[in-house]
Structure formats: C-alpha cells, structure tokens
Amino acid sequence: xxxxxxxxxxxxxxxxxxxxxxxxxxxxxxxxxxxxxxxxxxxxxxxxxxxxxxxxxxxxxxxxxxxxxxxxxxxxxxxxxxxxxxxxxxxxxxxxxxxxxxxxxxxxxxxxxxxxxxxxxxxxxxxxxxxxxxxxxxxxxxxxxxxxxxxxxxxxxxxxxxxxxxxxxxxxxxxxxxxxxxxxxxxxxxxxxxxxxxxxxxxxxxxxxxxxxxxxxxxxxxxxxxxxxxxxxxxxxxxxxxxxxxxx
Amino acid sequence: xxxxxxxxxxxxxxxxxxxxxxxxxxxxxxxxxxxxxxxxxxxxxxxxxxxxxxxxxxxxxxxxxxxxxxxxxxxxxxxxxxxxxxxxxxxxxxxxxxxxxxxxxxxxxxxxxxxxxxxxxxxxxxxxxxxxxxxxxxxxxxxxxxxxxxxxxxxxxxxxxxxxxxxxxxxxxxxxxxxxxxxxxxxxxxxxxxxxxxxxxxxxxxxxxxxxxxxxxxxxxxxxxxxxxxxxxxxxxxxxxxxxxxxxxxxxxxxxxxxxxxxxxxxxxxxxxxxxxxxxxxxxxxxxxxxxxxxxxxxxxxxxxxxxxxxxxxxxxxxxxxxxxxxxxxxxxxx
Numbered sequence: 001x002x003x004x005x006x007x008x009x010x011x012x013x014x015x016x017x018x019x020x021x022x023x024x025x026x027x028x029x030x031x032x033x034x035x036x037x038x039x040x041x042x043x044x045x046x047x048x049x050x051x052x053x054x055x056x057x058x059x060x061x062x063x064x065x066x067x068x069x070x071x072x073x074x075x076x077x078x079x080x081x082x083x084x085x086x087x088x089x090x091x092x093x094x095x096x097x098x099x100x101x102x103x104x105x106x107x108x109x110x111x112x113x114x115x116x117x118x119x120x121x122x123x124x125x126x127x128x129x130x131x132x133x134x135x136x137x138x139x140x141x142x143x144x145x146x147x148x149x150x151x152x153x154x155x156x157x158x159x160x161x162x163x164x165x166x167x168x169x170x171x172x173x174x175x176x177x178x179x180x181x182x183x184x185x186x187x188x189x190x191x192x193x194x195x196x197x198x199x200x201x202x203x204x205x206x207x208x209x210x211x212x213x214x215x216x217x218x219x220x221x222x223x224x225x226x227x228x229x230x231x232x233x234x235x236x237x238x239x240x241x242x243x244x245x246x247x248x
Numbered sequence: 249x250x251x252x253x254x255x256x257x258x259x260x261x262x263x264x265x266x267x268x269x270x271x272x273x274x275x276x277x278x279x280x281x282x283x284x285x286x287x288x289x290x291x292x293x294x295x296x297x298x299x300x301x302x303x304x305x306x307x308x309x310x311x312x313x314x315x316x317x318x319x320x321x322x323x324x325x326x327x328x329x330x331x332x333x334x335x336x337x338x339x340x341x342x343x344x345x346x347x348x349x350x351x352x353x354x355x356x357x358x359x360x361x362x363x364x365x366x367x368x369x370x371x372x373x374x375x376x377x378x379x380x381x382x383x384x385x386x387x388x389x390x391x392x393x394x395x396x397x398x399x400x401x402x403x404x405x406x407x408x409x410x411x412x413x414x415x416x417x418x419x420x421x422x423x424x425x426x427x428x429x430x431x432x433x434x435x436x437x438x439x440x441x442x443x444x445x446x447x448x449x450x451x452x453x454x455x456x457x458x459x460x461x462x463x464x465x466x467x468x469x470x471x472x473x474x475x476x477x478x479x480x481x482x483x484x485x486x487x488x489x490x491x492x493x494x495x496x497x498x499x500x501x502x503x504x505x506x507x508x509x510x511x512x513x514x515x516x517x518x519x520x521x522x523x524x525x526x527x528x529x530x531x532x533x534x535x536x537x538x539x540x541x542x543x544x545x546x547x548x549x550x551x552x553x554x555x556x557x558x559x560x561x562x563x564x565x566x567x568x569x570x571x572x573x574x575x576x577x578x579x580x581x582x583x
C-alpha cells in the first residue's frame with residue numbers, strides 16, 4: 001500500500017533520515033520504533049507531506065505522491081496524528097472531528113453526525129460539546145485519533161498516540177487501534193511504549209540515527225542484537241547474553 | 249440547529265431595526281445611524297477574514313477605498329449608473345482583496361506580518377490616490393447632487409437607512425451561511441491550527457484566498473455606500489487608516505468571529521463616540537481615545553466581546569443557583 005524508497009532528509013548538516021526504504025502492507029499494523037532522535041517523526045512528516053525529502057520517493061498504491069502537499073494526500077486517504085497534539089483549541093470536540101469529516105461530506109449536518117459516530121468509536125461521546133482545550137492528555141490523544149479517522153483514511157499514521165498515557169489508559173486504547181485494523185484500515189505507528197507496539201504490530205521497522213537497522217516480526221526484532229544496542233548502548237547485547245547465561 | 253432557528257435572530261433584528269426610521273424623525277439621529285450601518289458593513293467584511301479566519305488585517309481601507317472610488321469615479325468620469333458602479337466597486341474591491349491575499353498568503357505571511365503588509369498596501373493606495381489625476385488628487389471627488397432613487401440618491405435619509413440596513417442584512421446572512429458551511433468549518437480550522445487543518449485535507453491557501461475575497465467585497469460595499477451617502481471622497485477618507493481601525497475595533501468590541509459582533513460593536517463604538525463628543529465638547533480625536541479605551545477593556549475583561557459578555561450575563565441571570573453552566577442543547581441534528 002505504502003512504499004517509501006530511499007528517503008533521505010537533511011536539516012543543514014544533520015541527516016535526520018538516511019536512505020530509508022520500507023513498505024507497509026495493506027490491512028496490517030506496521031510499527032516504527034527507535035530511540036529518541038532516530039528520525040521517526042521526520043519520516044512520518046515526509047510520508048504525510050509536511051516535510052519534503054532531500055532525496056527519495058513516497059508511493060501510495062504505486063502512485064508517486066512525493067510532490068503532493070498534505071491536503072492532497074489526505075484526499076488520497078492518508079491521515080496522520082501529531083505527536084504533539086494539535087487540537088483546534090477554540091472549538092468543541094464535535095466541531096474538531098467534523099473538520100475531518102468534511103473531507104468526505106460537504107453538508108454540515110452530515111459532518112456533525114459523522115463526528116458524533118466517530119466520537120463514540122474512540123470513547124469521546126461524553127465530551128462532544130466540551131471545548132477541546134479542556135480535554136485531558138488522554139482525551140486529546142483520542143481527539144487526534146478521532147479527527148484522523150473522520151477523514152475516512154485507508155492509511156493511518158499514528159505518531160505516538162500512547163505516549164503520555166497511564167497504563168490503564170494504554171490498556172483502553174489498544175483495542176481501539178486493533179478495532180481500526182479489523183475494519184480494514186492500514187496502520188503505520190510510531191510508538192515508544194514498547195509493550196504496546198509489540199502487542200499490536202505485525203511487522204516492525206527499527207530506526208536508529210536516521211538509518212533502518214532492523215525489521216521483521218516483533219519477536220525477531222526484540223532479540224536483534226543491533227536493536228538492543230541501539231536502545232541500551234554499546235555492548236548491552238553481549239552483557240544481556242552473559243546475564244542470561246549466568247542465570248541459566 | 250435547524251435552518252429556521254439559525255436565521256430567525258437575523259430576521260428579528262433586521263425587522264426591529266427597519267422600524268427605526270418610522271419612529272425617529274431627527275435627522276441627526278438617522279444620520280448617525282446610517283453612518284453606523286456603513287461602519288458595520290465594513291466591520292462585517294473584516295470579521296469574515298479576521299474573526300473567522302484569524303487573519304488580522306490592518307488595511308481594510310484598501311478595500312473600502314477601492315469600492316468607494318470605483319463607485320464614484322465611474323459615475324463622474326464615465327457617467328455610469330451608480331447602482332451599477334456600486335456593484336462594480338464591490339467586484340473591484342474583491343479583486344484587490346484576492347491580489348493582496350495571493351501575494352501575502354502565498355509567501356506565508358501570518359500574524360503581525362500579515363497585518364503590516366495590509367497596512368502598507370492601504371497606505372500605498374492612499375498616497376497614490378492623493379497624487380493621481382483621475383481621483384481628483386487632494387481636492388477629492390464630488391458626486392453631482394441628483395436626488396432620484398434610480399440614481400442611488402434619496403430625498404429622505406430614512407430611505408438610505410433601509411438601503412444600508414439591507415446591505416447589513418446581506419452581511420449577516422452571508423456570515424451565518426458561511427458559519428454553517430464546509431468552507432466555514434475549514435476557515436475556522438485554519439484559524440485555530442493550520443498544520444492540523446492541512447492534515448485533515450484543508451488547503452489553507454485556497455481557504456484564506458476565498459475568505460479575503462469575500463471579506464474585501466463586503467468592505468468595498470461599505471465604501472460604495474459611503475460614496476453614495478456623502479457624495480464626496482478624498483484619499484484620506486477612502487484609504488485612510490480611520491476605516492481600517494473602525495473595521496477591526498468594532499468586531500473585537502462586539503464579539504469577534506460571531507454573526508452579530510460587528511453590528512453590535514459598530515453601534516457601541518459609534519454611540520459612545522458620539523456621547524463623549526457631546527460631553528467632552530469637540531476635542532479633536534476624542535472618539536479615538538474612546539476606541540482605544542474600549543479596546544483595552546474588551547481585550548482585558550471580555551475577549552469574546554459585548555455579545556459574549558451579554559450571553560454570559562444572561563446565563564448567570566437565568567440560573568443564579570447553578571454555578572456550572574452545563575450545555576443543555578446538544579447542538580446537533582439527530583443523525
């Protein structure tokens with residue numbers, strides 16, 4: 001469904017994303033993980049059209065969309081959430097979601113209706129008429145998700161929708177995300193909450209210092225020595241092995 | 249909110265206002281009211297772009313003046329009918345809006361940069377109009393007195409009041425219609441957060457261009473009314489900063505980004521301006537002092553303007569016992 005080919009993005013002398021290629025298969029949840037500063041959010045911005053790549057291409061269903069602005073990609077069916085939530089603070093929850101719903105529904109009444117249905121889906125029904133500025137962090141994360149869903153996307157890019165939530169909120173959120181996949185929405189998620197991303201993803205890419213260092217099924221990636229080193233530092237994998245051998 | 253419920257308050261307010269010339273006979277009062285309506289139209293125009301779109305223009309004089317000059321000059325120079333020239337003035341104002349909008353939004357100007365560039369455009373227009381031969385230069389343009397309705401000149405000031413009220417009504421209906429449309433939702437989304445709007449499929453450039461074009465057209469209509477009412481223009485009137493200030497202060501005082509805000513603000517501003525004029529004697533510039541003071545008060549104590557404050561007081565008066573104002577209406581049509 002989505003193909004990223006040799007994407008590089010430089011900011012001055014810094015190479016945030018370095019020659020990254022990946023594919024997201026339709027109908028699946030694909031995870032993108034990596035330590036802080038690995039370039040995950042930049043890569044997301046490139047896929048959604050907010051940042052132009054210095055080199056490389058982004059293809060959606062084999063159509064090159066690299067030159068298209070974000071709103072055009074939204075029409076094609078790419079929706080994203082923001083890591084730092086971006087609510088329309090002065091509007092109510094209902095109005096927030098309706099802006100997304102307007103992408104496929106011109107009539108105001110219809111968009112407001114859709115908003116209500118989607119709010120129910122992500123568990124925001126009680127807050128429909130509250131100003132978005134008054135929501136809790138968890139509420140805002142849900143609102144990000146609801147707005148993106150309202151555009152009726154085929155590919156959903158989730159940028160750390162679980163970050164900042166407490167364990168019980170995360171437990172509530174996981175079935176919501178899985179429910180979207182079951183409805184046929186393809187998902188690419190950036191996530192720091194390792195437990196959640198391992199539970200949800202069917203395929204994982206690992207980014208470190210702008211480069212792709214590993215990919216595969218969650219279990220494979222979790223055992224990968226390069227991944228452990230990227231997270232825990234040089235020599236960590238070997239120390240872990242020794243520790244395991246010692247216990248065994 | 250059903251369609252009827254959405255437009256009923258507008259019909260009520262306009263109907264009530266329409267009675268005024270029948271009961272008020274004082275020429276001074278009608279004169280004051282007509283001027284207030286003209287300011288209200290300019291303010292409605294500003295409110296579309298500034299209130300709903302969040303793009304604060306300091307140079308709506310550019311549109312007001314264009315509407316006024318096109319209305320006046322096509323009569324005096326080409327001999328065209330003023331009803332037609334007012335319409336052409338609106339189109340010309342809208343076109344100027346589109347061009348200024350394209351130049352500034354295309355280059356990504358926002359906030360104070362956008363405010364400054366609009367101010368600069370209006371000043372350039374003022375200086376050019378003051379120097380050009382066709383506008384009559386510093387001497388100004390005088391529209392020949394020829395009182396006939398088909399000539400957009402009326403024997404009674406009351407008739408002009410109704411014409412002005414009709415334009416205000418159009419502005420109210422247009423604003424409400426935008427509020428209830430997809431374009432309106434997009435416009436507000438762009439005001440609140442442009443990046444989030446883009447992610448949801450909104451093209452901010454397109455939305456802002458449409459907004460400034462409509463906004464400029466409405467403010468140009470105000471200029472056309474001004475020209476026909478006073479039958480005189482010079483560069484300082486048409487492109488002067490006074491109208492830019494009135495057009496932006498009125499919605500802020502009355503309630504920014506609301507349907508009735510500009511009208512309420514214009515009435516409050518003009519009313520207090522006149523009142524202080526009477527009380528303080530004719531101290532030059534005293535009305536501007538009042539505007540400034542009101543603006544400070546509004547920003548400090550009622551950022552949602554007079555209409556917002558009235559709404560809050562009304563709710564408090566209705567339910568003095570319940571401190572939490574839970575929204576009673578769900579606000580949505582049944583799905």
